[in-house]
Amino acid sequence: MAITYEGKNKRWFLETENMGYVFGLDEKGKLKNLYWGSKLPRFDDYPGVNDLVVMDRYTWNDEFSVRGEKNNVEHCLKVEYYDGVRDVVLNYVNFEIKGDQLIIKLLDEQYGLSxxxxxxxxxxxxxxxxxxxxxxxxxxxxxxxxxxxASLYVENSKKASLNYLTGMWGSEFHLRKEKINEGSKVLESRVGKTSAYMNPYFAIDYEATEERGKVYFGELAWSGNWKISIQKRIYERIGIISGINEWDFTYILEPSKKFITPKFVFGFSNEGFSKASQNLHHYQLDYILPQDKAHKIRKVLYNSWEATTFNVTEENQKILAEKAAKIGVELFVIDDGWFGQRNDDHAGLGDWYVNKEKFPNGLKPLIEYVKSLGMDFGIWVEPEMVNPDSDLYRNHPDWVINFPNRPRSLQRNQLILNLARQDVKQFIINFMDKLLTENDIDFVKWDMNRHIFESGWSETEVKKQREIWVKYIWNLYDIWKYLREKYPQVTFENCSSGGGRVDLGIMQYADQVWTSDNTDPFDRLEIQEGFSYAYAPKIMMGWVTDWGGKEAYPLEYRFHSSMMGSLGIGADLNKFSEKDFEIAKNQVQFYKEIRKIVQEGYQYRLSSVTNERYFAVQYLNEDKSEGVIIYLRNPMRFGLFDRVNLKLKGLEDEALYTIYEGVKDEEKEVITLSGKALKERGIIIEDSSKKFLTYGKIDHFFSRILKVKKISNNIK
Structure with a gap:
């Protein structure tokens, strides 16, 4: 059984295919974490309570650490009782096993806290x-x-390193690695959403590589303020505590009421970072993403923002739709500017009615035209925000998050609606209902473009005002849940100034995410590399745009950078030449041939863009019969060399594979080798560009995509 209780030594064993996790009761009846790591052959092989290293007079290794009971690790629970007592004393009551779930019940009997x-x-x-x-x-x-x-513990070692994702707007998901020293390292957000500054992901390794070594990893499924603390002392195991950020937070738990925390997801790989990432990717596809669409292929979309910005009209959108259909686009999305008096970002946000000057007969004629071209129709919304210059704000100035007698700080010329309020929640549900009921919409891009600063909620009693941080997110989830259930035909994309709200919490409702507003194809490589450590390629939207300059990047390079996840196009098609259209059509066709492997396969990082002369990513389907290699040169490091030895991963040693290049009807064979040879000796990627290059010229950026096909199960 995956979950086993050993009565003699009062230990619980939680075992997966390759991981063991063990905790038990000590002589005082307190839960102690005993082990997390490789699955061991026998229960007797796992440590017991007496095997813990305890070098301090205070307690450590608590399975659920509290403020109280001599605990000295960062706590999971801190409360204040009615009489001012702030000391929590939890005693074990019982346990229950329900299939793949274990439930441990603890009780502070004096105060009735279960x-x-x-x-x-x-x-x-x-x-x-x-x-x-x-x-x-x-x-x-x-x-x-x-x-x-949760509180977790990993082995203490001077070799232990922390890996995490950091960044800012336009530069999200940058991977960082640092040694874990004594003290505390805090990863967190305090801006009301996941944030671009830090992502709720961590990995701890002990000099692991992509394919070898121990990696402990975890993610928090929460889209509001969050915190992950890593705490180390000289002797005790390294502690990891994660959950809702306690900053500016309190919650009044009334009699007979419950509070349920977000899930903390953690795992272990003894095969390096590659296996850790693959496990996270496929866990997300199979368990986190909405299952009605989790394994459906993502369509190639076109978004009209860069072409028309706010100046959308029925006429200019139809022209773009014709051109998008010409290159094989399957989903046409109209962005900001279709509603209210929305002619720039200063006005109209919150007034969710169709602008009659731009669309005299509503959206239906455009939608019908898009569908007549064989494409689905999508639309952009930003329901959580409001411009002061809007009818909504003039009618409901009390609906925004604010402190009385304090300024209301604008960001991007907008304020943020207080979703913790039930009337605001219902307003959003009502206008989204109207939009989706009256129009044949297949796709919604939901944006959220600012942080929470003045986190006041004066309409509720003072003692409950700090609950805004969690009630906002709970209501956000409720809205998404309602919309998904009522409109199952609609695909939802989550966006927040790019990748500012990417986490397992929102992914339970969103089919995909907007990774970054930065669509420069070279900048995106580091963003996408970091993203791949924590999140599945399928949910990662990449757009082909003109960001960075058409003169700097070949169109093929822009496509290849964007093909590493789900493909979108945002370039101004009105400025495409006939040659551009021909290239784009071929690349879209090519992506359609490989996208099932990219979106559903197993991803291998063959290099790191920050350390190598190139960035290469490989994808394999589950039975290892087909694969894709996406290769892009890193001109910052490439120097004068024009050849790279690329060693593949994950192939079957005894099988025979052929490497091809080109679209299906024009494929050219590159080489045929055994799986072992492709892994050990590799293949040569040879630039077709000049050796001596001037930085910034279009030939400085070179890319190729290769297909891998198994032609025989056995070379003999």
Missing amino acids: VKLFYRLIEKYDIIERWVELENNSDKEIKIEDIKS
Whole structure:
């Protein structure tokens, strides 16, 4: 069984295909974490409570750490009871096993606070989900001041390194690595959403590589303020605590009420970072993404923003739709500017009615025309925001998040609606209902373009005002859940000034995410590389645009950069030459041939764009019979060399593979070798460009895409 309780030593064993996770009760009846790592052959091989290294007079290794009980690791739970007591004492009550779930019940009997620890095993991907349910069984209020989803522990070593994703607007998902030293390292967001500054992902390794070594990893499924703390001392194991950020947060747990934390997802790989990423990717496809569309192929989309910005009209959108259909686009998306008095970003946001000057007969004529061209129709919305210059704000100035007697800070000329309010929640549901009911819409791009600053909520009682941080997100999820259930035909894309709200929480409702507003094809390589450590390629939207200059990047290079996930096009098609249209049509056709492997396959990073002369990513289908290699030169490091030895991964040693190049009807064979040879000796990627280049010229950027096909199961 995957979950086993050993009564003799009072230990619980949670085992997946390759991972073991063990905790037990000590002599005082307190839960202690005992082991997390490679699955061991026997239960007797795992450590017991007496095997813990305890070099301090205070407690460590608590399976669920609290503020109290001599605990000295960062706490998961801190409350204040009605009489001012701030010390939590939890005693073990019982446990229950329900299939792939384990539930441990703890109780602070004096004050009637019940705590349930939930564990769910994802055996195939060596992943465990953890979350916590608090219940107030007393007749008095309990003030929650801090509630995290889990505390974890990994082995202490001077070799331990922390890997995380950081950045800013236009430069998200940059991978960083640093040694873990004594003290605390905090990854967090305080801006009301996941943020571009940090992402709720971590990995700890011990000099691991892509294919070898131990990697412990985790992600938090939460789209608001979050926190991951990594705490180290000289002797004790390294502690990891993750959950909702306690900054500016309290929550009044009323009698008979419950509070459920977001899931903290963690796993282990003994085969390096590649396996860790692949497990996360396919876990997301199989367990996190909305399952009605999780395994459906993402369509090639065109978004008209760069071509027309706010100046959208029925006429100019029809012209763009014709040109998009000409190159094989399957989904046409109209962006900002179709509603209210929205002629720039200063006005109209919040007034979700069709602008009659731009669309005299509404959206239906455009939608019908787009569909007559064989494409689906999509639309952009930003429901959480409002411009001060709007009818909505003039009628409901109290609906925005604000502190009385304090300025209302604008960002991008807009304020943020208080989704924690039920009337605001209902307003958004109502206008989205009207939009989707009256129009044959297949796709919604949902944007969210600012941070929360003045986090006031004066309409509710003072003691509950700091609940805004969680109630906002709960209502956001409720809205998305409602829309998905009522409009199952609609595909939803999550966007927040680019990749500012990418996490497992929103991914339970969004089919894909907008990775970054920065669509420069070379800049995107580092963004997409970092993204790949934590999130599946399928959900990552990449657009072919003119960002960075058409004179700098060949159109093929722009396409190849964008083909590493789900493909979109945002370039101004009105400025395309006939040659551009020919190239674009061929590249779209080519992507359609390889996209199932890219979107559903297993991804291997063959290099790092920050360290190598090139960036190459390989994808393999599950039975290893077909693959794709996407190669792009890194001109910052390339120097004068024009040849690269590329070693493939994941192939079957004894099988015979042929490498091809080109679209299906014009494929050219490059080389045929055994799987082992392709992994050990590799293939040569040879530039067709000049050796001596001037930086910034279009021939400085070179790319190729190769197909891998198994032609025999056995070379003999």
